[in-house]
Amino acid sequence: MTSPSSQPTPDKSQAVGDGLRVAVIGARRTVMGTGGFLARQAHAAGAEIVAIVCSSYDSARAASEDLLANGMRPEVYAEEEDMLAEMNPDVVIIASPTNTHIDWIQQCLDSQAHVFCEKPLSTSGAKHCDDLIRAFSANELLINENCQWPFTLEAWQALHPRGNITTARKFSMLLSPKLRGEHRWQDILSHPLSLIQKISPGPAHVEKVAYAEHSSDSLDSALRFEYCTHSRALECEIILEDMGTLPPPAEYSIDGKLCHRIIGENYQMQFAAHANEPQKAVSVGDPMEQNLRQFLKRVNLITNSRASVAIDEDLIRRQYLVEALLADYQRR
Template sequence: MKVSIIGAGRNRNGIGEYIGKYFQKNGATVTSVLGTTEKTSCNTSSALKQYGIDATPYTDFNKMVEKESPDTIVIASPYSTHYEYILKSIDAGLNIFCEKPFIWNEKGDMQELLDNLFEMAESKNLKIAMNSQWPFSIPYYEELCGSINIQGIDTFSIGLSPMFGGRDMILDSVPHALSFLYCTLGNGEILNLDFEHYEKKMIIKFDYNSNINTCKVLISLISKEHRPREFSFGFNGSIVNRSLDSETYDIYFNYANKSLKIIDPLDLSVQDFISAFREKREPLIGKSHIVSNMTLLKTIYDSCEIT
């Protein structure tokens, strides 16, 4: 698999660089990066060398695709650019691994936009996945807290610390919560949505109504500009907290008096996409998951009255 990356710089969340690292680690070849300027694309190319990646820098999408002939495009640019790059990638016949939120358009019909994109992609047999990586950590959660009884899930809570404030916190963080819910309870609807907003903090509450049961959801968002950012989640009151080793960057889940080193869920997300590509199957965070995630995200965002 030949991979080109759009937006692997570290001026925002910086996740594109690590996505590139994990594609290379898992047997793909990252051949190029696309930046908005020569400086940013060259800086990104230089940063990727620490992972043994020799990526040619570009500032023009069409030129990069013509010269590099990638199989897959990684889209890790700001979410406002995702839709345009997804359209270009589908037109070029490229598989897509896109950072969340998958697309964003405040005024458009989300369902219609997604239906059109996937119809075009399916006509070319393309694989599309959204990177919403934390559901891949559920087996580690169960190792610490015990197996999840899906029919017995009554509550789900998650705490995140996005670097943004205001309503942008929703776009940055809520896809993670919705992915956990989809991967455990399946497709659902949002009922009794409520918001509490404080300086640099937002609380979102709702009922997630699925065919399995109705789960009460609590999402706590606290804006934090610098790493490390807090992250916790759990079902029925059993909450794990993430911690990072400042020297090795190893990730740990902590629960009660227990601590468990885990594989980076971003690594597992990339592994699943590569496996889906090779086995010609749907990625775990594929079409149905993306459609559910983005339509519910739009519902939550549109219902929030703060700026």
């Protein structure tokens, strides 16, 4: 889900980011980028955007001009400069290309900055990510992957009040990424897996993995597997189809009960039980903004109370699940 609301509304009564100094890496990505949106959402939550980093001075200055309309005046940096040492941010939002994530995450750990990172966290391997996540926790730092779909479960429940995720046996999701081949699976798997982890929590492994794809440049692709925990096996189906439309279509179903995303004016999101019944849609706010606000709230809690940071076991497990599913794609 890479189409957040473009007009976050400041709520001073719930300024969860008050006092936090935030830097944004990749604030001007133009192809389905989220950096600019996340900067505005963090600002709306009360945080101060102190710096932005882009691939060049020109793009950084352009991003800065875009943010100026929302009252932000960040310092601008090109990627090769040491922004972290000069600005010492509390939080770094990493929205740069995936192949840059792991280096930025390591630099943020070295600089003692909390991290909110676009998915996927990294392509450097699950064990490397595991070690980094545990290192963040040991240093009382938060690291979060931008997986916002679990925040839509409230909408699913409102649409299907008799639905019960604790007994669900089937899950399906449709997404419309523009990438092809292994890269598209690498890019999107965190989304369905983060939802599946909420539906069927705890340690898990995957079985009966099967991909359906005519070629690596096909417009559509599908993945089926069983998600096995100690309590049940959840039948899962992920369908990817580049429909060539913006915003990209997206929906999921749990035991056949649909949650279809509708994006209206200014990217305001609603969710419906049927694609052809938008008049019955429900709104739960922008899931990405909810994810970011929850993260900033936790950072402030840790900062103000010196609370310890528990290891995010779901985040670690998700890295190994993604790795296992990608390995099956490579072997197919």
